[in-house]
Amino acid sequence: MIDADVRVHAGSIEKQLAELWRNEKQAHDDAVTRAALWNVVAHTWNSKQHAHATEVLASASASVPQRTIVVRADPNAPHDMQAWISANCHLLGDSRQVCSEEVSIVAGGERVDHVAPLVNALLLPDMPVAVWWLGDLPNDHAYVESLLEPADRLIVDSSQFDSAADFALVARIAEQTTTAPADVNWARVEEWRAASAAVFDPPAMRARLQSIAHVRVTTAGGTLGATSEAVLYVSWLMAQLGYEIPFELATQSEEEGISAVDIRFRDNTTALIRGDRGRGVVKCSAAHAETELDCITRKRGRGLSDLIVRLLKQPESDRVYLEALRIARDVAARVAASHAA
């Protein structure tokens, strides 16, 4: 097994990684394959987030091999920079292992300013770069943007957002930079999008796409972050259908995220979409003419590792998300205003 958490000097990380693989090759010959499809840079603010990111990305690397760089930058910490290297290895089902590399960097004080150039130097060439921003986005937008300079993808989690300005910042990054944002919460909404799409698959129902009168989303509530799945859902619906749909977010406290969607049509008939967490499915039903429609969609894993894998498995930026994001900026502002009221 490859050494884990070898502390190295920041200036010799690449050299030490090469040494690590050379030793492994001598020990195990062809049993270990080194692979990478992405550079993933996780940006964290504290040791708890750092440990969390390390664990999540170690798990994700089994499905999406990657060079992982986990950064903890704390301007208030002592002036210092430390680095560790290790490898995440996963058995392929036989005696072979596939391994991804992981670099941890902890910087404090003014050394935080050196993080971005160091990360830049450690990126594998010809592989795309995803920056995963843990937690709420900072008010210092310039700092975010400096780290995004080499990034093809910015991964955020809007369930951590505390203001509509965070949606606005992500939307601005989408519009003004070459970095494509992706939202972990968007992956959480996917099962609701799939179930909603299934409602309108039958040709007879498709004609009703333009006659939605109202949408009621039952969601966890209390903060903007807690309702952000619902914000993304209604924004998506409006973006895809191309018209303003009156909506209501009904809050409940038992489950995180969305638990039900009621779509009411102009003729007062409804389509109902319900989560069944116990059975791990989302069900939908609607009636039209003689046909009773019912559909079922498997709920996907909500673990962060699963969600990040799903985002990384999309090689291109998600145009549907970007369209929804444009509208989410305004929807979030309305929801935040209602919370304030």
Next chain:
Amino acid sequence: MRPMTTVDANPLRQGLEQERVPDPSCLVIFGASGDLTQRKLIPGLYMLAHDGLLPQGQTIVGIARQDMTDEQFRASMRAACDEHARTRPVDDAIWESFARGLFYVSGEFTDPAAYTRLKARLEEFDRTRGTAGRRIYYLAVPPQFFEKIAELLGKENMVCDPEKGGPYTRVIIEKPFGHDLASARELNQVAVSTFRERQVFRIDHYLGKETVQNLLVLRFANGIFEPFWNRQYIDHVQFTVAESIGVEKRGNYFETAGIARDIIQNHMLQLVSLVAMEPPVAFEANAVRDEKVKVLRALRPIEEAVRGQYAEGSVMGERAAAYREEANVDPNSRVETYAAIKVFLDNWRWAGVPFYVRAGKRLPKRVTDISIHFRPAPHPLFSRLGLRMQPNVLAIRIQPDEGISLRFDSKLPGPTVRTAPVTMEFRYATSFGAEPPEAYERLLLETMLGDATLFARRDEIETAWSWLDPLLHRWANDPAPPPFYEAGTWGPEEANVLIEKDGRKWRRP
């Protein structure tokens, strides 16, 4: 043109993994109690439901001789999924929803009354499940039933003519598509007597494999390969379809077929076509199949071929009986269980480049592999130093452990110039983790979507038979038994001679 699918009309599907979901139809499986239905079709359909790729209202109707209720059929199919579904255990909630669309009609395929009953049920589903007259008939039955089934479907007005509009009717046919050119033509004639060619979906499950489809992506989505993909740079190409198993319970069938009919006429020639074809003008059914047929038409009549039959030996550490000792096999059988053929394509791109194809049973391991052997560097710069350079080889592993590797020479570290071959490897499992879907899942979905790109067309089938027929006649008329090879080896010595006399050797896959 790809027919209109839900994605064209349902904007909520955009960007979802399940972007292409077909309209609901009645899929009628003739031969619902058979092995194929239980091992592949129903588990494949369940997996499509599991992955959210089946539309609500999709209806599956099994028809077979055995008396069974809908409930009994569902229970039997549940057991099949418990054993054969790609992801297990079966998800109860998904199964309940899927099973509500499973129905059964008992009857003889030759009995008109069975079709009357079937028709009545299908019309009921059109009303209650929204299938709206859309029909797919899957003939998972021996070819001798095709004619009668097609005739009775026609007589009961259960087939819509696409020229007259209305809901679609499609028919899926399983191989073997005949056992020679004449029988293939007869079978095709039967099919087109009731259906139009574009309604007929001939399954060659190799085309449903991800790695086979990746051949097109490798060749035509990457700029670096196509310039070298011709006689100027390629010395020869090898194709190996090896099975470690014998004929198992298929002795009866294999005695009438042999490996050339079982593998080379269909799977192997599909692989040859995909490797050798010109770029199609579009990634759509007729454009791709037009190019594949051109390859088959360019096949030079076979001049050099070797056959063999396995004798007793050892495979994977176990004793393996000789072919002639297998159940339902003639003890004096002259049927080939191994074939190797040197193939030439008489066209501009491949003139003079041999394609060596081999397929066999009871070989050391199960593997399907294509290797492109490049010509050596034009100027032997390093030969003067006494170094023996290895030609570059691009190897495409179709199964198992799917992937692609490129072999090239590299300098060994040190003060003197010494070289060694090294391999650059891409493996699906390493890079993508997720298990690819079963070939049948993909092919069933494509049929529902009406995309025939991954299915064989009539002229493909007939052109392939017209190339192979003379060899089959030659072998059939040869009174000598095929050379024997020990089970667990790579075939008879004659197969080595076939390639080694050209100064080449089989690559060990």
